[in-house]
Amino acid sequence: MPENPDICNQGNETGSVYFVSNCDAEIVRNSLTTVISHVIKGNKYPVVISSKRHLTALSSIQGYHQYFISLCRKLNLLPNDRVTLISPMDQLIAIQLCLAEKSKEETGDFDVETSIVLQAVKDITNKKLLSQYDITSCSKDSGICELYDKFLKDCNYLDGCDVYNVLKKEMSKNEELQKLIKEQSFLILDPPKSILERKMVEFLAENKDVKSVTVEVPLDCEENISVTVDNSCLATVLDVNVPLSTVKKAPSITEAYVRLVFLSYLELIVNSRSELALARVFNVPERELTHSAFTAVKHESRQKKMTMYQTATSFIMKIRLGGKGYAPDCNNPLGAHVKGIGEFVSLMHRMETVIEEDPDIRSACRRTVNILKREMLKCRDSKIRNSNVESVSQLLHAQIADIIDELDKNIVVTPDKTAANGGSLTSRRARKALRQLLDKLATVDDDMSSLDHLTDIYSSQRTPLRFPSVISQFRSPEEELEVTSPGNKYNLSLSERVLNITNKAQTPVYAKRYKSTYDWADPVHNVDVQKDVDIFSASQVYVIPSKTIVHAGNKFSSGEAAKVLETILDQENLTETDPVLVPTSSKSSENEKTVSTNQENTKQNNKKQHEKQSKKRQLQDGNQSSQPEKRKKQDQSKSCRRKLLPQVKGQQSLAKFFRV
Known part of the structure; x- marks a missing residue:
């Protein structure tokens, strides 16, 4: 192996940024420690950053957003301990919901085009990162920036741009943060993909040496890895176009859905104000909670100015406490869904009890995941397969165990304090482990495209399964219009009703082959024969x-x-x-x-004929003898006459x- 001439010799004063180009994922998994030992000698272990899901699953690799929010949590720069990082997927959904609410106020239709959502995401990101950026007229007129910020505040969320701006602002006045970033070395496995990741790399590489790392593995022996380090500049490294792999494994929709349900339950334990997580698990597994139940909780929470989770929990607890003073209103719309909401609240309380009462952090996290696993295995929904539940639960157990190992290495012994004076509770370390797990999984790219999260998707099976989008859950069900409502069809004018009837009476193209056979009588009979319609015109x-x-x-x-x-x-x-x-x-x-x-x-004719016949009979009786006359046979032609x-x-x- 060749000597590394570009090893940083400045001691612990200034670190370096190493960019690994065209490094295979299998090499990273099998020999990451070997690559780091060739690149950095004598310095402390670098921070390894990547944006790929299969790489960030390793405990030693972090995502871009994960590292930045970990610094914010370490320096207490966030509003509270329960705040969670919103993923890029949830950011799209949040903007879609905000635009749909705005559209409903203006037009009455709770829907928005996908192109408008993607443009709004671009405008919001550029406005937060770039000082001189003019958003488009469409986003400016809708006021999406203000609506999006209000949604994040109500749900106790922070996006990647907010985390970057908070850390950048603190960098100018915090000497401890300046020293930490200056002395730390970074090993970046893949180049940034978005403008936010590019800004983060520029922030980490400021006033540092930038080096390009090339890793080569011979075909005969994979153990003899060749690592070459060359000096480079930041602009050159960032402008390198990495060819995308054309061979990509198709993601399993059912497995992704099960993983999302598990993470949503864990997110509610950490941040109960998350409406997106509540929408995903409200009726999973099946609790007979229909769309109208979720809509009732949403309307009740907005009326009381409370979070949806708090509204549902308080309603059930009032019923369980009993007494007239605690009993909810009889006309409460949630009264029709007491059973399903009660099952959901009971499940959440079981997991919170385990987190708070179990002194062992490993046992608490393991038992919490197992509770979810048992509930999911009982589910009769065909979208949740037992094999996917088993695989996802095993993966979560392994990732939580790695996070707890890292926490044990950084334990700081402090004097004991009471809980009222800011002392450590048993549940804080367990929630901290779950919070780090959510931060880790929220900062990586997703296997599915952005359009799959904004619309309903269907599995490619013989019997396709529908996976509803979040916006379909927040959309209120259609209600019957009252008689006095202006949208009722009976309140339309005569011209509008006639126009609607004529438009409906048009024969579709596919039904023209069922027309009447009176084609020779066109255009009189060039119509379809309908039920209870006489084909003969008057x-x-x-x-x-x-x-x-x-x-x-x-x-x-x-x-x-x-x-x-x-x-x-x-x-x-x-x-x-x-x-x-x-x-x-x-x-x-x-x-x-x-x-x-x-x-x-x-x-009259019958009377005249009868009189003539009677006169003839009288004359014949007077002239003829007493012998009775034979009656003439009745004319057969007349009797058989038709x-x-x-x-x-x-x-x-x-x-x-x-x-x-």
């Missing part, structure tokens, strides 16, 4: 294969015609010369008049003309 005449002509009529006229037809057919005699006339006019009044006149005419259907007025003359 203004049209259709010829069908029969001896009669049929006119279409309404329901009233057709019913009257049927009654008249029955009375006529019941009569015994039908003359050939006087056919039955049945009018079929479109108007009911005219139809009744014509029917009555036809009935009178038929009665009874015609009712004829239309004017058809009588037409029948006489064609009669032989």
Whole structure:
């Protein structure tokens, strides 16, 4: 192995910044200590920084944001001990929720375009980091910067830009921080990806030597690692474009979802004001808490100006304490969800009890994760698989154990104090370990793209599973409009209702193949035949294969015609010369008049015929002998004569003309 000529020889006064270019992840895992021993000799162990998840999982590697917030916690620069670092994923979701709330106030629609969210993230980051930056008109008009800062304050959050600005401001007046940064050496495994990480690297490398490290591993023997250190400048190192790997393992959506649920529960233990964490675990595992239950808790918390977690906890505790003085209001909307909210509060209290009462920090953290594990294994939701629960819990046990090992190395013995005077409680060290775990996992890149966090995603299985987004949880369910509401359809004007009906009546393209077969009659019948719609129009005449002509009529006229037809057919005699006339006019009044006149005419004709037959019989009886006359056989042609259907007025003359 070659000698390293660029070893820092300035003692402990000034450190250096080493950039490792094109270093494989397997080399880092297997021989990180060997690389550090080749790079730095005689100096103290450097701070190793990376932004990749599979590298930061190691206890000796930190993320960019993790190192900065650890300095802020060490120097007590944060507002309180429970404040948590918001991840880049949650930052996108928080900005989306703020813009959706603004859109609901202006337009009534709780939604926002993804492009507007991405532009707002860019504007907020540049405004906090760059002194001379003008945000876009869209972000300026919406007031997203003020809304986002208010959301962070209400949820006890800090983003990476705020942490960087706090440390940068403290650097100018804190000599202890200046000495710490000046003497510390840094080994950066991958170049910065965002403008914030670039600013952090510039902050750490200020007034320091910058060196480029190249690591080579021979194919025949991986133990003989060749490390080369060259002098470089910061601008050259930051401008190097590292080619992205084209082969990337597709992330498991179900495993990522289970990991997110575990971390959300742990985050509520550390920071109970986190609304994003509460939204993810409110009904996981299944507690029969619907969307309306979450909406009721949200509205109740805003009405009382309390956090959502505190609102739900106080409601359940009032019920459990009993008594009229503690009983909640009978009209409280949370009363319909007592069972589910009670199960959620009981689970949180069990974990907090373990954290506060177990004196052993390892046992407390291990038992807390196991409680979550047992609850998740009982879940019947297909999105939570037992294999993913087992793997995530094992990974959390290993990471928490590494963090506790680091805490044991830095224990400072102090005089005992009471809890009222700022003494150490049993739960503080356990919460500190969980807080460091959350800081570590919130500062690395995520496997999924940013769009996957802003919208609902579906698993690529035979039966796709829906993983809802956070904004769908915060969106209030649709409520039925009152009669007096201006948005009710019955309060629309006549022109608006007619326009809506005409728009709905349009036949879609895919339904045109189901149209009527009367294409030869276009454009009259170029419509779809719907249910309970008569295909015969009242203004049209259709010829069908029969001896009669049929006119279409309404329901009233057709019913009257049927009654008249029955009375006529019941009569015994039908003359050939006087056919039955049945009018079929479109108007009911005219139809009744014509029917009555036809009935009178038929009665008179029948009477005349009967009188003639009686006179003939009397004459025959007087002239003939007493022998009885044989009755003539009835004409078979007349008896078997087919009874015609009712004829239309004017058809009588037409029948006489064609009669032989």
